[in-house]
Structure formats: structure tokens, C-alpha cells
Amino acid sequence: MKIGLLNLQGGIYEHIYLLKRAFVEEGINGEIIAVNGKNDLKEVDGIILPGGESTTIGTLLEKLDMVDSLRKFILDGHPTLGICAGAILMAKESIDFKVGRVDQPLLKVMNIRAVRNYFGRQRSSFETLLKIKLLDDKPFRAIFIRAPIFEIIDGEVEALATLNNKIVCAREKNMLITSFHPELTNDTRIHRLFINMFR
Ligand code: GLN
Numbered sequence: 001m002k003i004g005l006l007n008l009q010g011g012i013y014e015h016i017y018l019l020k021r022a023f024v025e026e027g028i029n030g031e032i033i034a035v036n037g038k039n040d041l042k043e044v045d046g047i048i049l050p051g052g053e054s055t056t057i058g059t060l061l062e063k064l065d066m067v068d069s070l071r072k073f074i075l076d077g078h079p080t081l082g083i084c085a086g087a088i089l090m091a092k093e094s095i096d097f098k099v100g101r102v103d104q105p106l107l108k109v110m111n112i113r114a115v116r117n118y119f120g121r122q123r124s125s126f127e128t129l130l131k132i133k134l135l136d137d138k139p140f141r142a143i144f145i146r147a148p149i150f151e152i153i154d155g156e157v158e159a160l161a162t163l164n165n166k167i168v169c170a171r172e173k174n175m176l177i178t179s180f181h182p183e184l185t186n187d188t189r190i191h192r193l194f195i196n197m198f199r
Contacts, residue, residue: 010052049086
């Protein structure tokens with residue numbers, strides 16, 4: 001199993017650390033490959049789109065002429081984990097909670113509308129314990145940093161966790177998204193859930 005990590009902006013090493021542990025825990029011989037351009041997509045079976053700033057990552061994807069190939073890669077069914085800004089990029093629509101519509105490059109692969117910065121600015125970052133469907137009963141320590149919430153705009157999306165009745169974790173076919181940052185915890189369960197989507 002070769003997992004790609006989009007390497008344009010945002011947390012990379014934290015994902016590598018958790019993925020390596022998740023491979024051991026799941027008994028999988030996995031490899032992690034940095035994805036710096038569209039040719040790298042040929043080398044991987046699935047991909048993680050990390051958090052950061054979705055407008056910046058989107059602009060970099062455009063500059064690298066990667067939007068169409070990454071879009072096709074995901075629509076072809078390769079397991080994809082989008083974290084925060086990564087999840088926003090996967091959305092068919094995005095709006096900013098305060099500003100409303102902002103034109104930004106999106107991959108438009110998932111039937112959700114991302115409402116960006118829903119919980120406020122950097123200084124409003126927080127953590128909370130979340131119950132997440134498909135994981136065991138133990139609550140997940142979820143870290144929210146300028147995080148979005150997601151609204152379903154078509155039928156096949158399954159909400160996996162909500163906070164104040166807003167969706168913060170969801171799945172659709174080969175796509176899994178969180179608005180919080182599992183890579184900033186010691187908890188491998190989201191990464192293990194992702195790894196199991198390859199089986
Ligand atoms: N607010 C950022 C955005 O809109 C996402 C923040 C994050 O990834 N932690 O892209």
C-alpha cells in the first residue's frame with residue numbers, strides 16, 4: 001500500500017508519524033510517498049490532502065497544473081483523506097462563514113458545501129471530545145484550527161461526527177474528511193479507518 005501525502009503546504013511530518021504507527025497497528029506493509037506534482041500520483045494508491053490554507057493550496061495546485069489530474073485520481077476511486085483545508089478543496093462548493101462566497105480553486109469531488117472558518121479565527125482554536133461513527137466508543141480528542149463545517153448537498157454523503165449539530169467528519173465512497181486535525185493527536189484511529197478503505 002503506497003499512500004501519497006500532498007506536499008504543497010501544511011502538516012506533513014505529523015501524518016507520517018501517525019501513518020507509520022497505523023501501519024504497524026494494522027499489520028500492513030505500507031509506504032508513504034510525498035506528492036509534489038501530478039506525475040507522483042502514478043506512484044500512489046491513495047492520498048492525504050493535509051490542512052493548511054485551502055486558497056493557497058488550491059492556487060499551488062493550479063500553478064502545478066494538478067487540479068484535473070488530482071480530481072481524476074480521486075474520482076477514479078482512490079482512497080482520499082482530506083483534513084480541514086484538504087477537505088475544503090474536495091468540496092463541490094465552499095463559502096466563508098463571514099465573507100460568504102469567495103472564488104477559490106476547488107477539486108469539486110465531494111457532495112458537500114464547506115463553510116470555512118465556521119468556528120472563528122486562529123485564536124478561537126479549541127479541542128473537544130467527539131464521538132465518531134465507525135470508530136469504537138472511546139471519544140476522539142479533536143483539535144479545531146480555523147476549521148470548517150460541512151453541509152451535505154447530495155444523497156451519498158454519510159455524516160460520521162457532528163459538533164453543535166454541524167457535520168465535522170464525513171465519508172462519501174472513497175472519500176473521508178475531517179474538519180479537525182487527527183495528526184496533531186496521538187490517536188491513530190482516523191488514519192487506521194483511512195488505511196482500511198484500501199482493503
Ligand atoms: N481556514 C482554513 C481554510 O479555509 C483551513 C484551516 C486548516 O486547515 N486548519 O483553508
